[in-house]
Amino acid sequence: MSTSAPRPAAAVRARRRIASGSPYEGTIGFSRAIAVDGRVVVSGTAPVWPGGSCDPDVHAQARRCLEIIELALREGGLTPAHVVRTRMFLVDRDDAEAVGRAHGEVFGDIRPAATMVVVKELLDPRWKVEIEAEAQP
Numbered sequence: 001m002s003t004s005a006p007r008p009a010a011a012v013r014a015r016r017r018i019a020s021g022s023p024y025e026g027t028i029g030f031s032r033a034i035a036v037d038g039r040v041v042v043s044g045t046a047p048v049w050p051g052g053s054c055d056p057d058v059h060a061q062a063r064r065c066l067e068i069i070e071l072a073l074r075e076g077g078l079t080p081a082h083v084v085r086t087r088m089f090l091v092d093r094d095d096a097e098a099v100g101r102a103h104g105e106v107f108g109d110i111r112p113a114a115t116m117v118v119v120k121e122l123l124d125p126r127w128k129v130e131i132e133a134e135a136q137p
Contacts, residue, residue, distance in 0.1 A: 018075045020068065022048075024123075033072040039136040040076035042069050044089065046127050054126040058095040062088075062102035065131040070106075073135055080106050082135040088116040089130045099129050 018040070019025055020032035033042040045068045047054055047061035055061055070080055086107065088099055096116060103114065112133075122130050 016076070018072050020072065032068075033076055035076035038077075039134070040073050040078050040082075042072045042133040042135075044087075044130045044132050045069050045072075046122065046124065046130050054124070056126070058090075058092075058128045059098040059102050061127065062099045062129050062131065063105070065129060066102060066106050069131060069133045073133070076135075078135045078137065080135075081110055082137055083107060083110060083112045083133050084136055085112050085134040086114045087132040088114070089119050089122065090116065091119060091121055091128055093118045095128055103131075 015034050015036035017031040018033035018035060022032065025031060030043055032045070033040050045065045047064040048068075049055070049064060055064065066080075073079055073082065086103065088103065090096060090099055099116065107114070122128075
């Protein structure tokens with residue numbers, strides 16, 4: 001936690017929160033995405049379907065993450081074509097091909113800077129992948 005003084009209000013750029021309705025948004029203090037200066041930064045996005053279900057197939061999970069990201073981008077006035085960076089977090093390196101295939105289905109022609117890393121675990125043990133994205137016009 002920073003001990004420096006807070007920035008004056010005038011120095012903070014106008015930004016708009018984009019919510020998804022996740023119960024974690026208010027609890028841990030985050031937004032699905034933030035739109036600022038035409039840019040949209042999408043938080044780590046988990047593969048959750050309406051009602052809280054989660055498909056066990058990792059390719060389906062990655063596609064769901066990307067669908068949620070696209071919704072947030074569109075709400076912020078951008079599209080997947082504006083994405084300049086993605087980050088993919090996997091819990092099993094053997095899932096890299098399936099997640100990469102889903103990523104390529106959306107971003108194959110766009111080709112943003114991308115990172116794929118293996119992590120020990122995600123918040124929900126059903127989740128095999130979580131994806132972040134950044135976009136700008």
